Amino acid sequence: MSAGKVIAGLAAVLVAAEGAFAVAANGSSKLLRPPGIQGEADFMARCIKCGKCIEACPYASLHAAGPAEGAAAGTPCIDAREQACRLCKDFPCVAACPTGALRDVAERSDPKAGYARIDEEVCIAYQGYRCEVCYRICPLIDQAITLDFQAMENDDIHTKFIPTINKDVCTGCGLCVERCAVDEPYVPIRIVTRAEQERDGGR
Amino acid sequence: MSISRRNFVKSAAIAMATAAAAGSVASMTGCAPKVNEPINGDSVKKTLAVCRFCGCGCGVIVETLRGKVVSVYGDPENDSNRGLNCVKGYYLSKILYAEDRLTKPLIREDNSLKGTDEGFREATWTEALDLVASKLRETWKADKSRLAYWGSGQQPILEGYATSKFWKAGLRSNNIDPNARLCMASAVVGFMNVFQTDEPAGCYADIDHADVFITWGANMAEAHPMLYSRVMTRKISNPKVKHYDVSTLGTRTGATADKVILFGNNGDLAITNCIANYLIKNKTYDKRFVEAHLQFKKGTENIGNADNDGYDKSEIGQKVDATESITFEEYAKRLEPYTWEYASKISGTPVEDIKELYELFANPDIKILSFWTMGVNQHNRGTWMNHNLHNIHLLSGHYCKPGDTGFSLTGQPSACGTAREVGTFCHRLPADLVVANPQHRRYTEAVWNLPENYLEDIATPGFHTTKMFRELSNGNIDFLWSANNNWAQSMSNLTRFLGRGAEDKRGIFDAFIVVSEVYPTISTKYANVVLPSAMWIEREGAFGNGERRTAVFEKAVDPPGDAMWDMWQLMEVAKRVLQDEKIGQEDAFDLLFGQWYDKDAADFKQESQREVCKSMWEEYRTFSNPDLNPRAAAINSDKDEKFGAKLKMEAKQLAPYEEYIYQHGMTWPVREIDGKWYPTKWRFAYGDQKEGYDQIGIEKYGDKGLAGDASFYKSADHKPSVVFRPWEPPAEVPDDEYPFVFCTGRLLEHWHTGTMTRRVPALDNALPEALLDMNPLDMEALGIKDGDRVKLVSRWGEVEITASSAGRTQPPQKYLFAPFFAEETLINLVQQEMYCPLSKEPDYKKTCVRVEKLQG
Amino acid sequence: MDHGVISSLVVETAPEYTQAVASELPQKPGVEVHGIEGYKIVITIESETVDESHDIANGLMDITGVIGVNLVYLNFEDDKTIYPDGV
Known part of the structure; x- marks a missing residue:
């Protein structure tokens, strides 16, 4: 087959899809994407919802976004709490992507699907409990998550082991979210996705 | 396109079109905070407890509402943890409530299904107890060497005490041993050999004073979470405070240390001897301390390994404990081969790293706090390595001063309190007494109100843990009862002990096995009778933690269904087995347990579990308060000079029961001054008792004004023994067939065999x-990728x-x-069963294995 | 059909014709109806090639009551005119 033909075929699909989803294409979704996303708009423009990345994932971490996601329905996404990305060394999902919606990752530290953010009010490490499950499970331990040792107020024998996210290094794989040992009143760690970053100006 | 892919694509297509048709772009939902239910006027009851898990012994407060635990939080008034816990402790309340709690006694009807959860029927307590007792009595009457009890460092103190009393005085059997054998036995033998008393001299508060921490074979960051917080x-x-981590591999503890010193090949023995060698050679040891306090010895060497079931009775096996006195100069001479280069060659550790450690000990102006645990204890020379750590701390005078001492960390919540203090070991009696010593037997007879010489029958130790399971597999045990442990997962060499190996090692299928448990475990699969137990705060109990702290946990809720307190189970079995038995002229059961249990009423005589425990504690406390019993007091002071030695039982004095509740736990010895009870934090260190120093002990038995203000009054001649212990190789050395050294251990989230923590969904x-942690280079060489399934193969088994x-x-x-x-990854199928010949504690850290990649 | 191109579409109808359209659609080659959302009907078309799929979809406009046909998804990995050797 020729590359030209593929691109032509894709273009036809995309044009058709755009027609159907004029409303939904403006990035209202904030889904967590697989490794290799280069920005939500870029991703949405290229993803043809073929499901190949979903099939390629050996950990069944990827699933097609559900009906509630409008234009993004059918695109691959990750429910980190359910099953996070394992950052496979060979990125089978990226390799399977026929359109380059997922691309340009070589090292496990390359993906930038988002970054983790901790809710200090709910995280038990901030209360002085020895937990740090997120830190120990982090595939980029001591890089994406480090421990910040802080003295406890009014307690001269204990230290808080504060997991601290390095936004620039965090890949947004979500393993910390999956494994977080707290879920009441809610899971205190979440991934700020690329879509959210873009919408909120990178914050 | 394959059919499965086609189905997938089609369903995805439909989903997308459906979504598009619905046209909704809904926001993500599901993260709304859940509002706690109002309490409706019912009051929350608070009770005092201790964490169920590790040896840290963190205090907790339990809140209950309508008979159910609603919260557990750190006890701010417990000095060990002051209100904090680790994530396991955070979820303590949930360990009680998993769906598969055992609530009915189970009797195995189909022995051919042993090893599975099948083949049981539910039974009444009467049926189950009658069956257990008849089997135990039958075995006892036929041949009491064929019965055994396997206990635990997680058994509460008084349950251990009563079990030990039943086994040693009721059945007159020494075939009782705890899982603490797998954990602290090497530390115990080390303490006994060096100090003639089994205890760490220091306490957790030492952490607040140290200048240098050295962790030796101790992954404190994971295994002792709250203590590590204090570090x-x-x-x-x-x-300026520095932390050195001495280990065979990188851990989370090493990751936060200032320096990691890696070694292999039992090199820890060589490194410590090297440090001792240069302390003496360079005259950097503490001369005053050595002259005032120490004596020197050497022991049996070239002791081989317990590679056959007859090892303990072999010529060398019988001599392993022997020592003889040597001079300081002879000791120095024996150390001489341990040069920097030799120690480095043995251990693979750079000379500079060994020198750096040496420089610490050679410096009298810093306070060094060494912590050690399973890497040192679960070692084929575990006792020796305990010796060597004591040796370098003693020689350098870095001992029993606040912040400047050696501290052996315990693994379990009551390894110290129950297994060690109560003596649920095959060679021990309560309170550091041993069965082999006649004075100790007489003393125990006095406290237990037994006829003199009644315990002559138990002068010889019984089966230690590995021996017990070896003999079980050999078909030489007919009755085994276990509680508070999960031997079918935690024992070494499970291939043999679960009967999956040699044809002639399948005794597990023939023996009658009773398991008291709270959840189904691998051990219950092998049970003939499962007795459902009350767990943790479903009954009253007490634990003794790693710093000699005794702490009570109150009963907060009732056990579910028909589950019953282990103490009641024990009484019911004991009354049946001892039916019509006499001790002297008295009914055996009533003499042993009649103060607490009415056998006709099948219930305790006291109104509440609090009162039962309080009354039983008073008897147990007599061991360390001989003045409460004139007959015992006479033996303690050797009044008639029959024994030629005083026992000094007050050296581990315990307080009245309720003091432990008022004070939220206390570290023994506990001393009474003007009607108030004060704990001792720093043993053998002279100073104000009210400040935690061992003032009363030293004034009664020791000497004031010696070097370092120390007085080792429990030791023979008041002098701890520095015993020369050489380097000897691991039980297995890597070769072409088994090129890897396989180490096992605990991680923060889970407690031991996971039977409780894995039932907490969050954990x-x-x-x-x-997971099997591997070095990336090894993985590459074997073509193994992250997530690949592999087979570990050792001489013992595979997994x-x-x-x-x-x-x-x-x-x-x-x-x-x-x-x-x-339990789905039973790594102990490959673990060797070699144990330290002195402590009989297996080496869980150095089995040689190979790694085979599994296809697909 | 165990091979070929799969597409999914939403057929928009005048509300009073929705049921009638839904019952007529399965008569068309390769078309299956999967659901109705108000005046929209969810269908799939299975065909040999993308072009054929397109033709079928275009033909749906001729059904009385259909006011729009919107392609949502198109999978053409089995289209031999695009990938003669398969994917």
């Missing part, structure tokens, strides 16, 4: 799988496991690590 506090508040989710280069530890090349919490 970090000391470090961050004093930037199971946090660490759902036991399948998932490999990882991103696991919790960072093994150097040719080293491996996996935790033992996961």
Whole structure:
């Protein structure tokens, strides 16, 4: 087959899809994407919802976004709490992507699907409990998550082991979210996705 | 396109079109905070407890509402943890409430299904107890060497005490041993050999004073979470404080240390001897301390390994404990071969690193706090390595001063309190007494109100743990009862002990096995009778933690269904087995347990479990308060000079029961001054008792004004023994067939075999799988990728496991690590059964294995 | 059909014709109806090639009551005119 033909075929699909989803294409979704996303708009423009990345994932971490996601329905996404990305060394999902919606990752530290953010009010490490499950499970331990040792107020024998996210290094794989040992009143760690970053100006 | 893919594509297509048709762009939902239910006027009841898990012994407060635990939080008034816990402690309340709690006695009807959960029927307590007691009595009457009890460092103190009393005085059997044999036995033998008393001299508060921490074979960051928090506090508040981690692999503890010193090949023995050698050679040892306090010995060497079931009775096996006195000069001479270069060659550790450690000990102006635990204890020369750590601390005078001492960390919540203090070992009696010593037997007879010489029958130790399971597999045990443990997962060499290996080692299928448990475990699969037990705060109990702290946990809720207090189970079995038996002229059961249990009423005589425990504690406390019993007092002081020695039982004095509740736990010895009870934090260190020093003990038995203000009054001649212990190789050395050294251990999220923590969804989710940690270079060489399934194969057995280069530890090349919490990944199938010949504690850290990649 | 191109579409109808359209659609080659959302009907078309799929979809406009046909998804990995050797 020729590359030209593929691109032509894709273009036809995309044009058709755009027609159907004029409303939904403006990035209202904030889904967590697989490794290799280069920005939500870029991703949405290229993803043809073929499901190949979903099939390629050996950990069944990827699933097609559900009906509630409008234009993004059918695109691959990750429910980190359910099953996070394992950052496979060979990125089978990226390799399977026929359109380059997922691309340009070589090292496990390359993906930038988002970054983790901790809710200090709910995280038990901030209360002085020895937990740090997120830190120990982090595939980029001591890089994406480090421990910040802080003295406890009014307690001269204990230290808080504060997991601290390095936004620039965090890949947004979500393993910390999956494994977080707290879920009441809610899971205190979440991934700020690329879509959210873009919408909120990178914050 | 394959059919499965086609189905997938089609369903995805439909889903997308449906979504598009619905046209909704809904926001993500599901993260709304859940509002706690109002309490409706019912009051929340608070009770005092201790964490169920590790040896830290953190205090907790339990809140209950309508008979159910609603919250557990750190006890701010418990001095061990002051209100904080680790994530396991955070979820303590949930360990009670998993769906598969055992609530009915189970009797195995189909022995051919042994090893599975099948083949049981529910039974009444009467049926189950009658069956257990008849089997025990039958075995006891026929041949009492064929019965055994396997207890635990998680058994509460008084349950251990009563069990020991039943086994040793009721059945007159020494075939009782705890899982603490797998954990602290090497530390115990080390303490006994060096100090003639089994206890760490220091306490957790030592952390607040140290200038240097050295962790030896201790992954404190994971295995002693709250203590490690205290270490970090000391470090961050004093930037000059340094932490050295001496280990065979990288751990989370090493990751936060200032320096990691790796060694292999039992090199820890060589490194410590090297440090001792240069302390003496360079005259940097503490001369005053050595002259005032120490004596020197050497022991039996070239002791081989317990590679056959007859090892203990072999010529060398019988001599392993022997020592003889030598001079300081002879000791120095024996150390001479341990040069920097030799120690480095043995251990693989750079000379500079060994020198750096030496420089610490040679410096009298810093306070060094060494912590050690399973890497030292679970070692084929575990006792020797305990010796060597005491040796370098004693020679350098870095001992029993606040912040400047050696501290052996315990693994379990009551390893110290129950297994060691109560003496649920095959060679021990309560309170450091041993069966082999006639004075100790007489003393025990006095406290237990037995006829003199009644315990002559138990002068010879029984089966230690590995021997017990070896003989079980050999078909030489007919009755086994276990409680508070999970031997079918935690024992070494499970291939043999679960009867999956040699044809002539399948005794497990023939023996009658009773398991008291709270959840189904691998051990219950092998049971003939399962007795459902009350767990943790469903009954009253007490634990003794790693710093000699005794702490009570109150009964907060009732056990579910028909589950019953282990103490009641014990009484009901004992009354049946001892039916019509006499001790002297008295009914045996009533003499032993009649103060607490009415056998006709099948119930305790006291109104509440509090009163039962209080009354039983008063008897137990007599061991360390001989003045409460004139007959015991006479033996303690050797009034008639029959024995030629005083026992000094007050050296481990315990307080009245309720003091432990008022004071939220206390570290023994506990001393009464003007009607108030004061704990001792720093043993053998002279100072104000009210400040935690061992003032009363030293004034009664020791000497004031010696070097370092120390007085080792429990030791023979008041002098601890520095025993020369050489380097000898591991039980297995890597070769072409088994090139890897495989180490096992615990990780923060899970407690031991995971039977409780894996039933807490949050903890199971946090660490759902036991991974094999490998060095990335080894993985590459074997073509193994992260997540690949591999087979570990040792001389002992094999197990399948998932490999990882991103696991919790960072093994150097040719080293491996996996935790033992996961019953679906029974790593002990490959574990060797070699134990330290002195302590009989197996080496869980150095089995030689190979790694085979599994296809597909 | 166990091979070929799969597409999914939403057929918009005048509300009073929705049921009638839904019952007529399965008569068309390769068309299956999967659901109705108000005046929209969810269908799939299975065909040999993308072009054929397109033709079928275009033909749906001729059904009385259909006011729009919107392609949502198109999978053409089995289209031999695009990938003669398969994917």
